[in-house]
Amino acid sequence: MARVWLASYPKCGNTWLRLLLANLGHDESISRGAPRLAGGIASGRALIDEALMFATGLLTHDECDRIRPAVYRHVSELEDEAEAVHFADTRFLKTHDAWTLTDRNEPLLGGAEAARAAVLIVRDPRDVVASLANHNGKSIDDAVAIMADPLDMLAGATDRQALQLRQRLLGWSGFNRSWLDQRELPVHLLRYEDMLADTAGELSRLLDKLGFEIGRDAIGRAVERSSFEALQAQEAQFGFREAPVKMSEGRFFRKGRAGGWREELTAAQCARIEADHAGMMRRLGYLPESG
8 A cells, every 4th residue: 555644843734634534535424533543643653563563662762763764665554454544545644754864874754665755734833833832831932942943853752752753853944844855755735724725625636636536525525524613522522632631722623723823922923933934934935035
């Protein structure tokens, strides 16, 4: 089965896209079971432990990185068939890993042998920062600093074992640059704001780029089942297993809109984000071209 990476910096819409894709592959809404049916993440330790048949907890971060390319190239069944996001001959797998090389100069995610394409989901960093602060239970100023840190990573601690393997983020700009500039895989860019404005249209265009022929009715049903109103109601009733316990506001599906930064950030915070990420923001259409 072929693979497509769903790549994003955290809090840019990856979970929403997975739910849309998961609902496309089912006749009935999978919303109540969405936390499982949304599939896993490339860095999931349990998934890779099962593939390797030994515990990656016995290895250092660098040793895990050296193993990961081979796992992605040669092991196609990284998650239970009933839980994965898949249809036709393609499996979609989430990653928060920037496109990086191991210390053996191999693409961490296995290169072209491991996937046929990637979808890069991006979001205005001024909106990302408030969502990230809520997700991490930190202040907005802390989140601004984290997003600008090229050394920031997920699950990188050495004094305890996380449920996921280390993921290098490279900061918001560095993450997006790494995927856009690599030449191993075709990358389909998807802006969160465009998905909000025309969910059915953007989903249809993405599937067309990936070579799928999906009917308008099926796409409409998936969009309806995956609306933020529906997801918020389902989270309130059933919870959401991907939600961290330290969230500031206590919910994963927080607002689901664009431009909220105008109400949530100070002028100084906006100015710092724009100074930190001006080049990538212009490249992605979040700031006008200078001059």
